[in-house]
Amino acid sequence: MDNKILSLLLSMLMVSMAAAGCLGGDDDDTTTTDVEGCTDSTATNYDADATVDDGSCTFPPVAGCMDSEASNYDSAAVEDDGSCTYSLTVWHSYALDSTEEEAFNNVIAAFEAANPNYNLDVQYVPFDDLKPQYVTAAQAGSAPDVFRLQNDALGEVAANTVGGVSVIEDLAPYMTPAELAAYGTSMSGVTVNGQILGLPQSGDSLALYYNKDVLDLVGVDYTNISSWTFEDFYGAAVTVSMASDNHWGLCFPYKAAYQFWPWLTGYGGAIFDDQGNPTINSASTVSAIQTIQLALYGQPAGGTGPLPDGSAPSVLKPGCDWGNMEDMFKDGETAFIIQGPWAYGGIEASNVNFGHTVMPLSVLGIPFSPFVGMKGWSVSSSSDAKGASVTLTKYLSGYDSQVEFAKTAKLLPVMPSVLDDDDVKTDSVVAGFGAQMARGFGAPAYAAMGSIWGPVDSMLADVFDNGMAPADAARKAQAAIEKALGMDLTVDDDADDDGFTIDGANADCNDNDATVYPGANDTVGDGIDQNCDGIDGVDVTVTVTLMVHTDDSNITAVHFKGLYNGWVTEAGTQDSADPMMFTIEITTNPGTYEWGAEDQSGNWLGTHCEDLDGTMSDDGTNCEFTVAADGTVSGATKIHVMTSM
Numbered sequence: 001m002d003n004k005i006l007s008l009l010l011s012m013l014m015v016s017m018a019a020a021g022c023l024g025g026d027d028d029d030t031t032t033t034d035v036e037g038c039t040d041s042t043a044t045n046y047d048a049d050a051t052v053d054d055g056s057c058t059f060p061p062v063a064g065c066m067d068s069e070a071s072n073y074d075s076a077a078v079e080d081d082g083s084c085t086y087s088l089t090v091w092h093s094y095a096l097d098s099t100e101e102e103a104f105n106n107v108i109a110a111f112e113a114a115n116p117n118y119n120l121d122v123q124y125v126p127f128d129d130l131k132p133q134y135v136t137a138a139q140a141g142s143a144p145d146v147f148r149l150q151n152d153a154l155g156e157v158a159a160n161t162v163g164g165v166s167v168i169e170d171l172a173p174y175m176t177p178a179e180l181a182a183y184g185t186s187m188s189g190v191t192v193n194g195q196i197l198g199l200p201q202s203g204d205s206l207a208l209y210y211n212k213d214v215l216d217l218v219g220v221d222y223t224n225i226s227s228w229t230f231e232d233f234y235g236a237a238v239t240v241s242m243a244s245d246n247h248w249g250l251c252f253p254y255k256a257a258y259q260f261w262p263w264l265t266g267y268g269g270a271i272f273d274d275q276g277n278p279t280i281n282s283a284s285t286v287s288a289i290q291t292i293q294l295a296l297y298g299q300p301a302g303g304t305g306p307l308p309d310g311s312a313p314s315v316l317k318p319g320c321d322w323g324n325m326e327d328m329f330k331d332g333e334t335a336f337i338i339q340g341p342w343a344y345g346g347i348e349a350s351n352v353n354f355g356h357t358v359m360p361l362s363v364l365g366i367p368f369s370p371f372v373g374m375k376g377w378s379v380s381s382s383s384d385a386k387g388a389s390v391t392l393t394k395y396l397s398g399y400d401s402q403v404e405f406a407k408t409a410k411l412l413p414v415m416p417s418v419l420d421d422d423d424v425k426t427d428s429v430v431a432g433f434g435a436q437m438a439r440g441f442g443a444p445a446y447a448a449m450g451s452i453w454g455p456v457d458s459m460l461a462d463v464f465d466n467g468m469a470p471a472d473a474a475r476k477a478q479a480a481i482e483k484a485l486g487m488d489l490t491v492d493d494d495a496d497d498d499g500f501t502i503d504g505a506n507a508d509c510n511d512n513d514a515t516v517y518p519g520a521n522d523t524v525g526d527g528i529d530q531n532c533d534g535i536d537g538v539d540v541t542v543t544v545t546l547m548v549h550t551d552d553s554n555i556t557a558v559h560f561k562g563l564y565n566g567w568v569t570e571a572g573t574q575d576s577a578d579p580m581m582f583t584i585e586i587t588t589n590p591g592t593y594e595w596g597a598e599d600q601s602g603n604w605l606g607t608h609c610e611d612l613d614g615t616m617s618d619d620g621t622n623c624e625f626t627v628a629a630d631g632t633v634s635g636a637t638k639i640h641v642m643t644s645m
Contacts (some may be wrong), residue, residue, distance in 0.1 A: 562595025
């Protein structure tokens with residue numbers, strides 16, 4: 001074939017194929033264009049036609065809890081939806097099954113009803129344990145968020161730091177001027193160096209309780225008791241004490257520092273001077289102790305007592321303490337006790353015919369002025385929810401709470417507006433204790449208070465347990481306080497220069513006599529305890545085994561306490577062979593001692609006492625044993641707890 005013809009045919013074929021491509025479809029040679037936009041269907045600007053996400057997506061705001069202190073904090077939230085919840089731990093010290101606990105439970109319930117977003121873990125800690133437990137917990141990083149404490153301990157506790165920060169939160173930044181004004185002058189008792197360490201919720205003060213039936217029985221007219229002088233009061237106590245061997249005029253914890261303050265102030269004494277220096281070494285202290293000695297031991301004829309022969313009988317029950325005082329009052333064994341408003345509910349529930357009033361004027365015409373203490377609520381500086389904790393603290397110490405505690409538990413409000421509340425101001429209990437508070441003096445909140453209690457307790461024990469002269473005991477207490485505060489001593493702690501100071505483990509029991517000191521030769525029968533062992537001329541010590549036997553298997557521990565050790569609680573030993581038998585061995589000198597025991601819950605274990613000769617007694621008093629001068633032991637050394645009786 002001719003090349004020209006072949007070329008023409010090929011050209012025609014290519015044209016035909018091209019024409020067929022144009023006319024026959026587009027599935028093999030199509031060009032597409034990408035569409036950019038938001039491809040996230042959850043976005044507010046989602047584009048269904050977009051094929052390529054261009055990063056332009058926008059989303060609705062995330063709603064949630066935006067408070068970082070809340071337990072359900074959402075870090076992604078940009079809009080707060082009001083869902084924040086707060087989990088707080090609260091420590092309280094209201095006695096279980098008391099009117100105080102009832103009032104507290106009512107206040108907590110009201111707060112939770114008004115604040116359903118709060119989850120409160122409420123825990124009970126005994127009053128005496130709360131302060132040390134809080135300090136320990138704070139240092140361990142496990143402190144509660146909110147806790148209740150008495151104001152005189154605030155400064156002491158706040159002095160403890162973790163990482164240089166006080167363990168108590170300063171509430172000053174959280175308070176408005178109006179909120180502070182509502183508390184009146186009570187804020188001064190919780191403020192230290194400009195820091196507000198808590199909010200006061202209630203005040204308390206000792207006052208005089210009197211058993212009307214006992215006074216009626218002996219013919220004492222108590223119509224004008226609120227205006228009694230000390231002579232009036234003492235005369236009434238004498239009348240009661242002389243009427244029966246089973247009755248005493250007065251019972252109060254005479255070896256407790258807190259109960260000693262009214263007697264001290266009645267003689268013009270004070271704890272600190274205007275510069276904050278301790279002043280327990282004073283003639284006022286000695287006079288106060290001597291007055292208590294008169295009430296406890298009486299006075300022989302020839303003195304200045306109220307009886308015609310010049311004597312003064314004992315009107316103060318020996319061994320009276322916090323544990324037995326109220327029971328004696330309820331049982332009609334004593335006409336008078338000195339106690340606070342916290343005891344009112346329990347006494348009232350016992351159906352005792354009683355009243356309460358201000359303590360009398362002293363022999364100097366000065367009012368007995370007890371501590372006016374306050375208890376309130378504080379916030380831990382380690383709380384993860386300080387704002388919520390402050391909110392709760394303001395409520396627990398606020399108006400409604402103070403009204404509830406005044407009405408239900410007879411605790412004294414500190415807000416002036418609460419005192420004017422119609423339901424409060426007409427309450428005789430609140431009014432009565434309020435009158436006593438008006439005569440009292442505020443317990444300071446600074447740290448030095450922590451150095452007062454122990455030395456004063458020891459001072460009273462030195463006098464009433466060890467026979468130390470009041471002047472020596474006061475000087476010893478002053479030295480101990482000053483040493484605890486790091487001060488230069490203002491007293492001579494070895495006045496007789498016999499080498500033995502009045503302070504310390506080997507203390508001189510009479511620092512005005514160089515022949516009297518620990519280890520001196522003790523002459524028999526001269527009436528002087530030269531070697532400071534508490535007895536004259538008898539250097540014998542005896543080990544006595546005390547026993548408690550119970551038929552209650554629920555009792556798993558027994559704590560012994562008694563006059564033999566100043567009523568300090570000591571744990572007994574459980575017999576492995578007989579788990580219902582508990583024993584303790586005590587070493588003591590000749591003398592007569594009261595004792596008793598309580599179980600692991602603090603319940604007193606009765607008075608079914610057994611003497612060494614097998615004699616049983618249950619007269620409602622504590623058990624008693626005697627160590628004779630020759631070391632012979634007699635009396636009751638065993639208690640039977642008979643739960644079936």
